Amino acid sequence: MTLPSAPNGGPLGGSLSIHSDVLNAPIPPTKEGKDGLVSELKSRARLTMASGNYPLAEAFYGKAVEVLSGCEGVKHDLAVLYANRSLARLNQNKKDDAIEDATLSVSHDSLYVKGHWRLGSAYSGAGRYAEAYDAFKCGLEVDPSNKPFEREIDKCRAKMTESKIKKKKSPKAEKTKPTASPSPTSSKSVSQKSRDVSTSAAVDAEDKSLFKKSEPIRGYKIVNGKKTSFFHHEQTEEEKALIGDITPKMLDIATTSTAQDVESEERAPAVSAWNTAGTWEEKGVTAWAKETLRKAILDVSYTFGTEPIKITISAIDKMDGHASFATVRMKRRYIYEFELELSWELKNMDEVLASGKIIYPDVDGTCDGTYESSYSVIKGDAKFCKAYVSERGLKSAVDRALDGWIELFKSTYAM
Known part of the structure; x- marks a missing residue:
């Protein structure tokens, strides 16, 4: 697997060293083994995404794709992995790669809404608004009640209109433009470069020739028919017997956990079967988080002001997701990802004037206090409800509650 570079262009280095247990792990032969490794990779990817380490998250998702490729019945799983890696790549400004991954996501599962969202976002990030428009339209066809898609479609339409206006206003290119004749300097530069290239090739060829001739002098020797360093030492049978078998071995996942209830699993420190070095420890706290x-x-x-009218969350219809925290080299990291579907009611005293839904598709560490949401009115006048439900109303109150819960999560499980 080709690993990505860090944002500054250098290798990921230390970040990869503590994760080599999973990134360099051989692909397990059994379905259970593959599922366990992919689960661990996804868990670490979520944490690194939340902390902004997008190159490392890309590596995790890439390894997970590698593990599942060729397996049966995993199209949806691959669609999710490609969509997540698309986001990691887009955050690194790898626009073409992000588009490619999002396209693969949609091709693996055309009903996966987030795949269409990632594709539209990648195209939009690349300034290709017509294609982004088509991607968001496809997503809206899959999920017609999704308001964020409608907003992005409107944005793309506005960008396309703006682009057309600019083209009309821009002056026509001059029919004939004087072509600059190559200057003596540039001609000289080209010929000089040619000479440099040929000289360099000649030097390389000479170096290779000298290297072959001088190998015995430079410290190489032949061991068991293979060329190796002069300082290479082959262990004797006596040394091997003394040291024992030091070949790295993968732990059997089946022996590292027992089939207990969620609560008892969460109380025990969750050391992964792949984390044999103990550099990464994660503990699930989903039950506490949901409560x-x-x-x-x-x-x-x-x-709203001094009016007796009040809007409240009357029920939580859906709360899918998980939460955990990890300790990485004595530093605490918090992982959470939830999808929420809430019911609301607008009342004047005890009389229900209106009701509806508000949906939060992604509440996770990448939101940074800004949560994407959409609302709908089931009963009542939509225009009347807008002031109560929109950005300055109920949504703002729910956003503050989410911020408060995140602070509670961090303070409860602080080191």
């Missing part, structure tokens, strides 16, 4: 997040959201309400 505290549910309480925080159900406490949300918003009142």
Whole structure:
């Protein structure tokens, strides 16, 4: 697997060293082994995405794709992995690669809404608004109630209109432009470069020839028919017996965990079967997270000025996701990812004036206090409800509750 470079162009170096247990792991022969390795890779990828280490997240998702490639019944899983790697690549400004991954995501599962979202975002990031428009339109066909798609479609339409106006206003290119004749200096430069290239090739050929002749002098020797360094030492049978077998071995996942309930699993430190060096420890706290997040959201309400009208979250219809924290080289990292579907009610005293839904498709560490959401009105006048539900109303109150819950998460499980 080709590993990406760090943002400054250099290798990932130290970041990879503590994750070599999974990034360099051989592909397990069994389905259970593959599932376990992919689960570990996805867990670490989520954490690195949250911390902004996009090159490392790209490496994790790439390894997961490698593990699942060729397996049966994993099209949706691959669609999710490609979509996530597309995001990691787009955050590194690798626009073409991001488009390629998002396209693969959609091709593996055309009903995966986030695949269409990633494709539209990648095209939009590359300034290809017509293609972004088509991608977002396809996503809206899969999920017609998705308001964020509608907003992105409007943005793309505006960008395309703006581009057309600019083209109309721009002056026509001059029909004839004097072509600059090559100057003596440039001609000389080209010939000089040619001479440099030929000279360099000659020097390389000479170096290769000298190297072959002088190998015995430069410290090489032949061991078991193979060329190796003069300082290479082959262990004797006596030394091997004394040291023992030091070949790295993968732990059997089946022996590292027991089939207990979620609570008992979460109380025990979750050391991965792939983390034999103990450099990465993760503990699941999903049950605690869902309980505290549910309480925080159900406490949300918003009142407009001094009016007796109040809007509240009446129910949590969907809360899918997970939460955990990891300790990496004595530093605590927090991992969470939730999808929320909430019901709201607008009341005047005890009379329900309106009701509807508000959806948060992604609440995770990459949001940084800005949460994408959409709302719908099931009962009541949509225009009347807008002031209560939109950015300055209920959504703002829910966003603050999410911020507060994240701070609670970090303080509860601080080192």
